[in-house]
Amino acid sequence: MLEVQDLNVFYxxxxxxxxxxxxxPQGRVVTLIGANGAGKSSTLRxxxxxxxxxxxxxxxxxxxxxxxxxxxxxxxxIVMAPEGRKIFPxxxxxxxxxxxxxxxxxxxGVEKDxxxxxELFPRLEDRKDQKGGTLSGGEQQMLALxxxxxxxxxxxxxxxxxxxxxxxxxxEVFEIIATINALGKTVLLVEQNAFAALKIAxxxxxxxxxxxxxxxxGEELIADSRVRDAYLGG
Amino acid sequence: MSLAMFLQHGLNGLTLGSLYALIAIGYTxxxxxxxxxxxxxxxxFMLGAYFVLWGTTLFFLPWYVAMVVAVVVTAGVGILVxxxxxxxxxxxxxxxxxxxAIGVSxxxxxxTIVAFGAIPREVYRPLWxxxxxxxxxxxxxxLTIFVPTLSFLLMLGLVWVVYRTKAGLGMRAISKDIETSYxxxxxVNRIISLTFGIGSALAAASGIMWALRYPQLQxxxxxxxxxKAFIAAVFGGIGSIPGAVVGGVILGFTEIMAVAFFPDLxxxxxxxxxxxxxxxxxIKPTGLMGAKLEDKV
Numbered sequence: 001m002l003e004v005q006d007l008n009v010f011y012x013x014x015x016x017x018x019x020x021x022x023x024x025p026q027g028r029v030v031t032l033i034g035a036n037g038a039g040k041s042s043t044l045r046x047x048x049x050x051x052x053x054x055x056x057x058x059x060x061x062x063x064x065x066x067x068x069x070x071x072x073x074x075x076x077x078i079v080m081a082p083e084g085r086k087i088f089p090x091x092x093x094x095x096x097x098x099x100x101x102x103x104x105x106x107x108x109g110v111e112k113d114x115x116x117x118x119e120l121f122p123r124l125e126d127r128k129d130q131k132g133g134t135l136s137g138g139e140q141q142m143l144a145l146x147x148x149x150x151x152x153x154x155x156x157x158x159x160x161x162x163x164x165x166x167x168x169x170x171x172e173v174f175e176i177i178a179t180i181n182a183l184g185k186t187v188l189l190v191e192q193n194a195f196a197a198l199k200i201a202x203x204x205x206x207x208x209x210x211x212x213x214x215x216x217x218g219e220e221l222i223a224d225s226r227v228r229d230a231y232l233g234g
Numbered sequence: 235m236s237l238a239m240f241l242q243h244g245l246n247g248l249t250l251g252s253l254y255a256l257i258a259i260g261y262t263x264x265x266x267x268x269x270x271x272x273x274x275x276x277x278x279f280m281l282g283a284y285f286v287l288w289g290t291t292l293f294f295l296p297w298y299v300a301m302v303v304a305v306v307v308t309a310g311v312g313i314l315v316x317x318x319x320x321x322x323x324x325x326x327x328x329x330x331x332x333x334x335a336i337g338v339s340x341x342x343x344x345x346t347i348v349a350f351g352a353i354p355r356e357v358y359r360p361l362w363x364x365x366x367x368x369x370x371x372x373x374x375x376x377l378t379i380f381v382p383t384l385s386f387l388l389m390l391g392l393v394w395v396v397y398r399t400k401a402g403l404g405m406r407a408i409s410k411d412i413e414t415s416y417x418x419x420x421x422v423n424r425i426i427s428l429t430f431g432i433g434s435a436l437a438a439a440s441g442i443m444w445a446l447r448y449p450q451l452q453x454x455x456x457x458x459x460x461x462k463a464f465i466a467a468v469f470g471g472i473g474s475i476p477g478a479v480v481g482g483v484i485l486g487f488t489e490i491m492a493v494a495f496f497p498d499l500x501x502x503x504x505x506x507x508x509x510x511x512x513x514x515x516x517i518k519p520t521g522l523m524g525a526k527l528e529d530k531v
Contacts, residue, residue: 048417074419086414088407099407102400103419151419 001026001186002047002078002155007056009042009210016042018210019056023203024155024188029181031189031197031218033231034207040190041083043207044157047188048080049073060155074103079153083160083190085144089133093124096132096143100150109152117146120179138169145176149185156180157188162196174200194231198222206231235494238371243494244487245378249447251486252385256440257463258470258478259392260312260433266409266473267429269328273335274315275437276460277342280453282308282438283445284350287357297358305438312434313427315342321423346453355451363446381443388439389479392432396475401428409473462489462507469514471524480522485510 002024009017017039024030032040045051047058049070058066065073079100087096097117101110118125121142127135132143141161148156158177162170174196181187181200191197198204201218206227214226221227235243257279264272285307289300319338323331363377396402404425407415416422444459445451462485470481485507493500514521 050413050417070416071419071421074417080417082414082417086411088410088414090410091403091406095403095406098400098403099415099418099420102404147418 001061002188003057003059004043004047005057005059007043007046007054007058009039009046009051009054011042011053016210017046017054020207020210020212022205022212022215024186025203026154026186027181027184028202029177029187029189029200030203030205031191031201032205032207033191033194033197033221033227035230036192037209038207039210040207041159042210044080044159044188044190047073047078047157071103074151074153077153078155078157079148079151080157081144081148081159081161083163085140087132087135087140087143087147089131091132092129093132093135093143094128096147097124097128097150100147101152104152110150113150113152117149120149120176121146137165138172141165141169141173142176145173145180149180154184155186155188157190159190160192161189162191162193170196194227195222198227236371238373239494241372242374243490245374245382247487247490248483249378249381249486250490251483252382253440253444253447253482254459254463254466254486255479255482256385256388256436257459258467258482259389259475260437261464261467262470262472262475262478263405263429263433265467266475267405267412267426268320268324268331270320270331271335271464272315272320272430272433273332274319274338274342275433275464276456277339277346278308278312278315278434278456279437279441279444279460279463280346280451280456281311281342282441283357283451283455284346285438286442286445287350287355287451290358297360301442304442305435308438308441309431309435312430312437316427316430321426343453343456350451350453352453356449357445357451359446359449377446381447384439384443388436392436392475395432401425405429458504462504465507465511467521469510469521471521474521474523477521477523 004020004022007017007020020043032043034040042051046054049068054066057064060076060078065076088099097114104110123139124142124146135143162173165173170193177187177189178200189197189201198218198221204216204218204221205212206214206221214221214224257275260275261272264270282304285304286300289295289303290297295303315338319334320331323334363380364375366373366375396405404415404420407420408422408425412422463482466481466485467478469485470477488510489503489506492506493503
């Protein structure tokens with residue numbers, strides 16, 4: 001569904017991604033793991049169209065999207081839930097969700113998806129008139145996920161969704177990601193919590209200083225001694 | 235001072251205050267989104283008034299039609315200014331856009347001198363707005379009711395756009411976080427254009443009504459009201475639309491009342507605004523309704 005081929009990204013003088021190639025097949029959960037600064041977020045930001053200074057190919061459903069603006073990328077069916085959640089603290093929960101559907105024109109579909117998101121996250125419905133900033137960390141993460149789902153995108157990119165959450169909530173977030181995937185969404189997941197990510201991932205890539213050093217199924221990588229040593233704490 | 239006199243001054247203050255408020259809204263909206271003080275806004279105010287002159291003398295439009303046309307054309311000029319002078323500098327340091335704004339201000343002033351001449355011009359005013367009515371003891375100029383009423387309606391319209399439409403949701407979102415709005419699918423440039431359009435339309439409405447009150451048109455007529463409206467926006471808390479309205483009304487009111495109570499100080503009239511500015515900057519630098527300013531990362 002998504003093919004990234006030989007992607008190079010430059011920040012000023014820094015060569016952040018060096019010929020990255022990954023594939024995200026439809027209906028799967030694919031995860032990128034790696035240390036801080038390995039280029040995980042840069043990969044997602046490049047796909048989302050936020051990084052202009054890049055070389056290489058990004059193809060989605062067969063067509064090249066690397067030149068498109070972020071707005072056109074959302075319209076083509078890829079959405080990103082950014083690192084740090086980035087919900088709008090001064091807007092109500094409902095307005096935050098409506099923003100997720102901003103690029104859509106099908107009003108009936110938006111209302112339907114709103115109901116669906118409320119079913120997935122009942123707490124968001126309870127708090128729909130509350131300001132986003134008043135939610136707890138876990139609720140804010142639900143809101144960020146719900147907002148991404150409101151775009152009706154088929155490919156959801158999640159940047160560190162478990163960051164800063166209590167262990168119980170971390171489990172909940174990974175359960176939700178599995179649920180979203182079971183409902184037909186393709187997921188590209190970036191995580192520092194490598195073990196949890198590998199457990200739900202069909203395919204996984206290990207990223208080191210801007211390049212893929214290892215690839216395989218989630219189970220294979222959990223079993224791999226190099227991954228165990230470097231990312232799973234031995 | 236008798237009650238009747240006080241009411242009369244009160245209406246005058248409200249009139250002046252709503253004119254400041256309409257200009258201040260444009261400053262505050264653009265600042266809220268781009269963190270830019272659009273110094274060309276004074277000239278947008280002035281152009282609104284001049285376009286009415288043009289409409290009535292060159293195209294022989296009836297005054298009320300000319301006013302509507304002038305508002306629309308001025309909104310277009312505001313959008314054009316953003317496109318030409320600010321958008322190319324979006325990723326540049328903020329000071330560059332500020333300098334560009336000052337440049338646009340000079341450019342528009344001088345363009346007006348070339349197009350209309352530097353000689354003060356008089357604009358047509360419907361007579362009924364200037365004929366005082368007697369309401370009990372109070373002598374009321376219909377203008378001092380017309381201006382606050384129309385301003386109030388325009389502000390209601392603005393509130394509707396900002397809080398009840400999808401574009402308004404986009405505005406509120408990008409005022410907090412442009413990048414995240416962008417990846418949610420908000421067409422940021424289109425929303426910014428709309429912001430300039432609305433702000434300029436309100437400034438034009440203010441300029442046009444200003445010309446009804448003070449009928450001399452000059453290319454530099456925007457400077458002082460523009461400055462004061464900027465102060466009103468800072469006073470109310472720059473970035474906040476209600477703040478701009480409250481700041482504008484307070485400023486207009488204070489100015490009129492200070493002169494009414496202390497006629498000897500009339501010569502210092504223009505200084506009151508600046509005293510108010512210094513006071514608020516000392517006491518509450520973020521303004522009456524300003525949120526804590528966080529610098530954008």
